[in-house]
Amino acid sequence: MVRTVSENIEHPERVLIYGTSWVGDTVMSLPAIERLRRLFPASHIAYVARPWTAGLFADGDAINEVLVHRRRSLLDSLRFARRLRARRFDLAVLLQNAFEAAAITALARIARRIGYATDGRTPLLTHPVAVPPWRRERHEVFYYLHLAAEVERACARNMGPAETALGMGREDDSGDNALPRLRVSPERRARAHELLRAHGVAVERPLVVLCPGSTNSEAKRWPAASFAALADRLIEELGVAVVFIGAASEIEVAREIAHRMRCKANSFVGALAIEQTVALLSTAALLISNDTGPAHIGGALRTPTLVIFGPTDPKLTRPLSPTAEIIVDPPACAPCHLRRCPIDHRCMTRIAVEAVFRRAARQLERHLSVRGT
Numbered sequence: 001m002v003r004t005v006s007e008n009i010e011h012p013e014r015v016l017i018y019g020t021s022w023v024g025d026t027v028m029s030l031p032a033i034e035r036l037r038r039l040f041p042a043s044h045i046a047y048v049a050r051p052w053t054a055g056l057f058a059d060g061d062a063i064n065e066v067l068v069h070r071r072r073s074l075l076d077s078l079r080f081a082r083r084l085r086a087r088r089f090d091l092a093v094l095l096q097n098a099f100e101a102a103a104i105t106a107l108a109r110i111a112r113r114i115g116y117a118t119d120g121r122t123p124l125l126t127h128p129v130a131v132p133p134w135r136r137e138r139h140e141v142f143y144y145l146h147l148a149a150e151v152e153r154a155c156a157r158n159m160g161p162a163e164t165a166l167g168m169g170r171e172d173d174s175g176d177n178a179l180p181r182l183r184v185s186p187e188r189r190a191r192a193h194e195l196l197r198a199h200g201v202a203v204e205r206p207l208v209v210l211c212p213g214s215t216n217s218e219a220k221r222w223p224a225a226s227f228a229a230l231a232d233r234l235i236e237e238l239g240v241a242v243v244f245i246g247a248a249s250e251i252e253v254a255r256e257i258a259h260r261m262r263c264k265a266n267s268f269v270g271a272l273a274i275e276q277t278v279a280l281l282s283t284a285a286l287l288i289s290n291d292t293g294p295a296h297i298g299g300a301l302r303t304p305t306l307v308i309f310g311p312t313d314p315k316l317t318r319p320l321s322p323t324a325e326i327i328v329d330p331p332a333c334a335p336c337h338l339r340r341c342p343i344d345h346r347c348m349t350r351i352a353v354e355a356v357f358r359r360a361a362r363q364l365e366r367h368l369s370v371r372g373t
């Protein structure tokens with residue numbers, strides 16, 4: 001049986017947060033990271049990121065440094081463990097569920113290692129935490145916040161009355177503290193505007209960003225023909241500028257959409273680093289996306305965001321943001337969470353272009369009226 005964290009943890013000078021692998025998961029873990037910063041305000045906090053997530057922390061203030069783990073082989077992981085060992089961390093908090101995260105921090109001889117008891121890694125953790133029974137019933141944000149709460153609970157014996165009065169040690173956060181947030185400096189926003197201008201995007205028009213891919217699931221993609229028809233209507237009927245974003249693995253999807261369109265739209269698919277994508281989305285009047293990483297980025301930036309859901313459950317992974325909306329028309333077989341549809345992809349094909357266009361037009365109208373444009 002997995003024990004609940006109960007052993008005392010002294011206030012650490014150096015904390016390592018072992019981050020998640022995917023962009024969306026990283027954004028959903030931001031409230032937990034902020035909570036750990038509040039718990040350890042004077043500690044040096046380092047964050048282990050994958051190359052494609054590191055740029056999310058470009059303008060953040062919860063992390064002191066980002067350590068990029070480029071894993072191409074077992075030897076790379078062993079070298080990374082040696083690198084961590086030299087840094088002499090006191091505590092490791094494993095947001096990632098994988099065995100590798102526990103193995104690396106154990107090899108790095110980090111004295112205290114807290115993480116969920118998943119993937120057969122319990123013997124490698126000094127403080128294994130049981131997966132909460134509500135895991136598949138509540139949003140993923142609370143899964144990470146629960147782990148942060150377990151860290152707080154382990155530190156409770158060292159907390160004084162002032163900290164207790166501030167509410168430390170609560171089971172999870174609510175309200176604004178549970179909402180992921182990303183920040184972009186004015187300088188980065190200005191560079192994003194210059195990038196758009198350099199590629200011939202009419203920056204004087206409202207910018208609509210479309211994200212038509214999904215790196216880890218073909219089933220989450222709204223059809224290319226639908227994205228093409230939507231883009232044409234946005235340009236022709238609303239007079240906006242449209243650009244496409246996505247990972248390098250989604251270039252063919254963008255090309256198919258461009259081939260089907262009557263109008264011209266710029267594609268940045270496969271051309272931007274993650275920090276550039278974040279900055280670009282901070283300038284947008286609207287983001288329309290499948291259930292994938294940029295949808296969470298848009299929500300965390302408070303950019304108006306419309307997310308098309310099909311095989312996944314929006315209750316668990318929708319962008320948790322006051323500016324994000326979802327559009328879903330689930331058949332009886334959804335949510336299936338399959339990466340490829342074995343039948344006719346009805347969860348996505350039944351979502352009409354007209355329905356998405358109407359929702360997009362309403363979001364744009366609200367956004368532009370608030371801005372006074």
